Amino acid sequence: MSKVVLITGASSGIGASIAHYLSDKGYLVYGTSRTPKAALDGKVKMIPLDVTEAASITQAVETVLTEESRIDYVINNAGMGITGPLEETPDHETRRVFETNYFGVLEVIKAVLPTMRAQRSGMIINVTSIAGYMGLPYRGIYSATKGALGITTEAYRMELKEFNVKMTTVAPGDFATNIAAGRYHAPILDNSPYKENYGNTLKLMDEHVDAGMDTEIMAKVVHRIMQTKNPKVHYRVGFFMQKFSIALKRMLPDTWYEKLLLNHYKL
Template identity: 55%
Template sequence: MSKVVLITGGSSGIGKAIGTHLVSRGYIVYGTSRNPEQFSGHSLPFPLLKLDVTDPENAIAVAHEIQEKEGRIDVLINNAGVGITGPLEETPTAEIRRAFDTNFYGPIHMMKAVLPYMRAHRKGLIINITSIAGYMGLPYRGVYSATKGALSLVSESMQMELYHMGIDICNIAPGDFNTNIAHGRYHSPVLDTSDYKKHYGRVMKVINEQMADSADPSLIGKKVERIIEKKNRKLHYKAGAFMEKMSVKLKQVLPDKVFNKLLLNHYKL
């Protein structure tokens, strides 16, 4: 029987790549978007349901709709997210809250919405798309790192809470992939009078250069399929360039000052 998969943020980028690959492999896929009507002519191979992950009632309604149509939800992939950059001091608090609403509270709303159905079947899988950035505080990306790091830790707790119900949970932490996340990212304005102006500009230049040379998100789709089909899964998976994945190991073994010096050199600070 084909597995039923719900992917938030399925209209573009990593979510679209995951959904497209899984459909090609025989899965039943539902994607979501805040504005699915904008993608009606994009010939996606799976339906897009209207969803704002920051609205818990909307999350419940979408999960119920899929349950009514298919009789189950086998896999939830929490992919919807927003980017945010800027010096913390100059980032509006409202934008910080918006990032947490989407990247942290949004996945929690979705997990709460699907868990009753998974629990009824005593099986299910939740995959949270976190980030390599969630393993470390990056300069001028501290809020984004915090949202993804928080989601990663919640996943660790939930795995222990759910294992006896037959429900598994894991994280996939991508590095840089060639998606359109930069177009929707909130950038704190570079103020001419700001003491951060020069260094913030340098970091943004490095980030944009990395994005231009980043990998195809279709690689994530293949990785997700392998994880779904595994019987014994890890809690944490990483996806990206060798040095991106290596940076997580280096943070674990190097003294803080040494690791931070490497980051400062990387970002030309």
């Protein structure tokens, strides 16, 4: 019997790659987006789900359970980017990103856990980011949402242990997706004291995404995690220096690491 997978944010980018890959491997995949148009390649069933709307989450989970009677894997991939000087980022945009990247994920988890507890099985994979391991200039809000999700996952794992429900995170670095186009960018203001540094950093971030890794690499890692009996707490996927930067943060004094970031972003 095919295992049932629910993937949020599956209409493009990393989510679509994971959905295609798992479908080809024989999984029964339900992908979601706020406004799904059609099945992906005629294989992945696309259903509507807006992670910022509780009723939408409930309806999507009920749709899968009505059709399949179980959910074996949930991949929380839906998310949005945000850039800008912290001082100049509108509060409502900060809250909107937290609603999508953090609170929305928690609501999806709450919606599927009763089923997974009843099954005495299930795995939830939360897609975070290597950016969530450090505070990055002009990406502080995004880093905060992904860092919060990583810490929450650590706590959830221990609370779910007795129910045989597994949870982990997978943190991508730079991948060639359309995330840059979908980010909220605080405008570069002519009278802003951050104008030059923010503008230069924004160009650098977009160049990193354009030169990013193939999204199928993420799909393969996610598939390997799904086949793991006891998944690790965290997984990281990216270029060597991106992953090594996390190790450096642990080893170096905070001010030394800060200097490395300042040099990297030419600040």
